[in-house]
Amino acid sequence: MRSYECNRAANSSEVECLPTPRVVVIGLASCFGCQLQITNMEQHLMDVVGQFELVYWQLASSEPMPQEYDVAVIEGAVTTLESMETVRQLRQKAKTIITIGACANTAGIPGIAAAGFNGHSSEVYSQGVPNACGQVIAPRSVGSVIQVDYQVPCCPIDFYDFSAVLSRALYGSNRTVPNRTMCGDCKRNETQCFFEKGELCLGLVTKGGCGARCPKLGRPCFGCAGLSKDANLDAARDSVARYGIEVAEFESRLQLFNQTNEALCEGAKGEYHA
Amino acid sequence: MLYRVIDASEIPLLVNAFMESYEVVAPVETDQGVNFEVIDSPDEMKLDYISTVVSPKKYFLPPKEELFRFDAQANEVLPTCVEFPKRVIFGMHSCDINAMNRLDLVFKDCERPDPYYVGRREATLIVGVSCMPGENCFCRLWGADEARYGYDLFLTDIGGKYLVSMSSVEAANILERSCNPRVATDEERQAFRNQTRRRQQSFNADIPEIQEVALLMDAFHKDPFWEELGGRCLGCTACSAVCPSCFCFDIVDEMDPDGRCGSRVRLQDSCCSPDFAVVAGGHNFRPDGRTRVRHRMYHKLNGFLMTHDRMLCVGCGRCVTACKADINPIRVLEFFERKGLDNDE
């Protein structure tokens, strides 16, 4: 496996090591909950952070943003021209981009504002959006602005998913990122299907791999991991109807985390709004 | 086959006797449906169930299992100890027992036996129990409604009593120690015959009985039916998760958070997962629902028959309930039934 300088102590000094990767963590429009998920895992935090050199993370240190770095971890949706530029710069400088959380991956909760965006700000701000907000644009995922190398899904992320993706980014992995949808995961948990109880659940179109945690705890899926790129939306609508649930409810629930997904032909990107 | 009779009231005694030296799992009614779970007392068992949501295959091929630990920096396997708990699965239906026998052909009685599967199989006793078919049961079509071997005890309900087929010495010892097994009387033998006839007549007559299913699948390999059936697949793998004879898996390396050590784990997988047939370089040999569902039906109703002389599908009906897109072998049989009618006209 690849050896970095920071691993050197663990190996013989003859092993050729790569320089320790420098990591920056950036928060855009988000609740910062995904970043907190990383810091919350106290018992493993030093293990994880020990594998790289953390050169910028507002949540953890007051060091300013450096000029050079190797990996950028991005949380949050792109909601202003300024953050769009930030994200483009990160792509230019970093060899590896990791997006964490639904906001960064699917536009998440901020994405709910995307449809009909142009009308929103005058409803909220009678005198136009305050300058302090920057130049707001319709919210969008980081992946719609730049090429993303790795994603940690869900809202919020699971610490162990983050750790696995980090390992993947640092050491490489040929494990396929699953594209299946979630119902099989619920069955493996032996969770009763919500549809059998006449309740809507988005698991049948949502990317699997999160372990179907919410259904296991009694809450149907709201799609925070994002639509599977192989999701069969037409068949899903038929399935929903087959269980006596209104398809309109299905469409409506998708708006929560997946509004800007192109497969839904919804969530207009909107225009720049002063 | 050695068989004796015991009273239904003796079942708790038998279960308690097993519990002395085994972990006992049995079908239990929970708020999630009937499923196999570890029990602490025979009162928790629900032996008269039609089907469980998930099959007892999970005790032999768990959804996730660690194969071994490794040190990724030193690139070597670490000492790993794999435990196989001694277990009794009490109350397995014939369909599931037959499914285990088919899994044996792949994992045990083969050129390269799987030591994880074999370890669990050898550490587990199986007590089968008879059943009456539900509306989705079609085990009879594949001969999976009888368990000819693959169990340690099989209990057939003959009304207040059980006819017990004894297959293994270990189970027979426990039975004799805890219960009062006696030779069947003429009446009891007759009751058994009545039970088998009652069961035979209770199968859902609407499920078509088709001969030459395997050859028909070859003949109609390119029929647009497969687009109609597979085109609605949601790629959710629920069918494989509940199926007692699905055994595809993935093997992946999972690193510990410190990036030094890790585990190689085996995960349940499914050929209906969209990226299952992707090869290095990105080409997907089964890129859509049509090809994937057709492949799965092939494996269940044709392929395994050609290589192992028996249907991989055991007709348990779990996928009929589990699939939200209404894809299951019954739909395939109905298609062949329609094809037959078309030709007659």
Add this chain to the structure above:
Amino acid sequence: MMNSLRAPFGNDGHVCECAQHINSISGRMEIDPLGNYSYPLSGQELMAMNPYRPWSARITSITELTETEKLFEFRFIDERIRNAFRHKPGQFVEVSIFGVGEAPISISSSPTKEGFFELCVRRAGAFTQVLHEMQCGDIVGIRGPFGRGFPLDLMRGHDVLCVAGGLGIAPLRSLINNIHDERSSFKKVTIIYGSRTPSEVMFRDQFEMWRHRKDFDLYLTVDHPDDGWDGHVGLVTAPIPTLELNPNDTFGAICGPPVMYKFVVEEMRKRNISYDHIYMSFERHMKCGMGKCGHCQIGHQYCCVDGPVFNYWEAKNIQGSM
């Protein structure tokens, strides 16, 4: 189940040998990294005990063949495994880089060379990228050999026509070099090896030497020649129609990109080589290598057990193979 009646089908009734090391009283299996058990075991027995467990092998040589392909030489560290590992041409191994994963790679060296084996690896994805970064002395895990190889037993005493396209030369080299090491066991041997450009031709030194030999008919061909190229130009199918062949006595062995097979087989069939004398190696994503995980299934066959080498008659009978 303990002591229960065995199935009438299946193996011949002996207790599963791999279960010997499983302590059935305590229900536990120990995986010992060094293979040290309380009783002596042969390499074969060690490998059979747990076929999911890789054995350590050291990289003892790396040769850069082209910009994207390297030839790695491996030697098992444990002597018992080194002595027991015997492959057939056409078989593959599963290479482990712990933490990264496992990948199937065809063996490129002949089994006549004892003590080591060679793998030709193209840098094409995450796994091969890491493998290409490795140096001599680094350790990987190896499981295998797996699969059904080329039928040497059938081919001995007959003519052999090998057709390799691009990276297909990697597994075919195992066959070709084996034939070379037992040359007198085979009659006429023809090799056609096509690449896109001269810089992509692999094992060039070896093949340059063979071009002048009388006991091999070698056709090196490229699609796009450069100024220095003095071999053939054109597709690998081009020489086939005019070869001096005894169709009843010829075995074909083909390996290359999937699209190539149809055309090469067509030419061989036009020369009347029998359906079941034309052998080819199919590529699918082999994972377990043992016909269990399902990833390499083509129709009802498992590429890792029933293949990767199939003959044309078998291939015709498998839905979705060609």
